Amino acid sequence: MFKGSIVAIVTPFKNGKVDEKALGDLIEWHITEGTNAIVPCGTTGESATLEYDEHYRVIEHTIKVVSGRVPVIAGTGANSTDETIMMTKKAKDLGADGALLVAPYYNKPTQEGLYRHYKKVAEEVDMPIVLYNVPGRTAVNILPETVARLTEVKNIVAIKEATGNMAQVSDVLRLCGDRITVLSGDDFTTFALMALGGKGAISVSANIAPRDVSEMCRTFENGDLDEARRLHFKLEPLNKAMFIETNPIPAKTSLSMMGKIEEEFRLPLCSMSDENKGKLRKILINYGVALK
Numbered sequence: 646m647f648k649g650s651i652v653a654i655v656t657p658f659k660n661g662k663v664d665e666k667a668l669g670d671l672i673e674w675h676i677t678e679g680t681n682a683i684v685p686c687g688t689t690g691e692s693a694t695l696e697y698d699e700h701y702r703v704i705e706h707t708i709k710v711v712s713g714r715v716p717v718i719a720g721t722g723a724n725s726t727d728e729t730i731m732m733t734k735k736a737k738d739l740g741a742d743g744a745l746l747v748a749p750y751y752n753k754p755t756q757e758g759l760y761r762h763y764k765k766v767a768e769e770v771d772m773p774i775v776l777y778n779v780p781g782r783t784a785v786n787i788l789p790e791t792v793a794r795l796t797e798v799k800n801i802v803a804i805k806e807a808t809g810n811m812a813q814v815s816d817v818l819r820l821c822g823d824r825i826t827v828l829s830g831d832d833f834t835t836f837a838l839m840a841l842g843g844k845g846a847i848s849v850s851a852n853i854a855p856r857d858v859s860e861m862c863r864t865f866e867n868g869d870l871d872e873a874r875r876l877h878f879k880l881e882p883l884n885k886a887m888f889i890e891t892n893p894i895p896a897k898t899s900l901s902m903m904g905k906i907e908e909e910f911r912l913p914l915c916s917m918s919d920e921n922k923g924k925l926r927k928i929l930i931n932y933g934v935a936l937k
Contacts, residue, residue, distance in 0.1 A: 646773055646802050647716060647743060647826060648844035649681030649866070650859035652851040653689035655897050656703055657906035663699055665706050667906045672710045674905070679859035680851060683707060684745055686720035688782065689849055689893040694911035701735055708740045718775055718847075722747035726762045733770040743773035745805065745847070750783035756791045767798045774800055775847075779807035779830060789816035796824040805830040805847045811837055818842045832858070832884040836877035839865045849887045850880055852896045853903075853934060879932075886928040889921045898922060899929055904937035 652675055657667035672683060685707040686692040686700055695703065704719045711717050719736035721744045723729045733744045749762055767774050776795065780786040786808065795801045806814050807830025814834070818827055818841050829835040829846035839845070839862070851858040857876055865873035887895045891914065898917050901908035902925075908916065917925065929936060 647682055647718060647775065647828065649862045650679070650845060650851050650855065651682040651684055651718065651828065651847045652680050652855060652858075653684045653687040653847050653849055654707075655852055655893050655900060655906065656686070656690040656692075656695065657897075657900075658909040658911065659907045661909075663695075663703060663706075664907065665702075668703070668706060669710045671900075671905060672707060675851075675855050676711070676714055678855035679863070680715065680855045681845065681859060681862070682716040682718055682742075683711060684718045684720060684847055687745055687777075687847070688720075688747070688779070689852065689896060690720060691893060691911055691914065692720050694914075697732075700732070701739065704736055704741060705739045716742040718743040718745050720745045720747070722749075722777060724749040724751050726765055729762070729766050730769045733766060733772070733774075737770055737772045741772070743775055743802070744770070745775045745777050747777040747779065748783045748785050748787055750785070753785050756788055759785065759787055760791050760794055763795050763801060764798055767800050771800060773802045774798075775828075776801065776804040777807070777830070778804060781807070781809075786813075789813060789820050792817050792825065793820040796821050802826060803828055803844075806834075806838070806843075807831050809834060811841070814838055814843070815841055832887070833881065836861065836865065836873060839873075849892055849896055850884050852893075853887075853899045853929070854880065854883055854932070882928055883932050886925055889925055890917050895921075895925055898925060899934070902926060902929060902936045903934060 721732035803826035861876035
């Protein structure tokens with residue numbers, strides 16, 4: 646259902662408010678460049694600092710601009726199951742094609758707790774659910790055996806795997822087969838993950854180089870491994886640059902340098918250091934990104 650280059654799109658701000666015009670322009674650019682689906686209000690979209698009304702408005706505006714041309718997978722995960730259900734129901738009502746649910750963070754549930762959390766959300770909201778495993782942010786790892794149990798729930802259709810652990814990805818694919826779509830959550834793993842049987846990525850780098858990420862996924866799927874590998878190696882410096890500082894600081898800074906958004910964050914995120922900004926600019930220039 647969801648495959649290829651799926652951008653975890655940034656949320657542009659201007660004077661403290663969501664910049665809907667800039668967001669709309671980014672979406673149009675992504676569709677033109679070949680992005681296969683859009684995730685608003687993920688980690689890269691600074692969901693943690695969006696108020697409920699802002700969160701819903703970003704989802705609604707994304708769906709309106711996309712207008713059915715590509716799937717919209719709304720980020721609606723929280724560390725409370727009831728809150729996750731509430732937000733996911735709202736995303737469904739707004740017309741989202743799916744929901745991306747980060748593992749409940751901070752409270753560190755057991756594997757049984759994770760299973761019950763996702764099962765309850767999926768049972769309460771009849772829409773395609775994408776699990777999101779990112780232990781570096783949540784302090785909990787959705788183990789392959791738990792993912793396999795969750796494939797028994799009909800509307801849990803995919804997982805964004807952001808452990809960076811290819812052995813774990815291999816175990817998920819081995820245990821789950823074709824019962825769930827596995828997507829990369831770390832750009833540097835996308836090529837290897839697809840070689841194991843994954844179907845693409847929910848990408849940070851696609852914010853900056855949407856055509857290259859999309860082409861890497863497309864050429865791999867079409868069997869042109871040499872071209873996909875070439876694009877993988879081309880993207881590697883950019884993939885690393887997106888984590889010079891905490892995501893999405895480098896991505897938003899890059900887009901600002903490109904003239905696409907204002908360089909504005911919500912505290913506790915803040916502007917990059919001058920040293921790192923200089924490094925980022927050099928990497929973008931070497932990559933061939935057109936800067937303002």
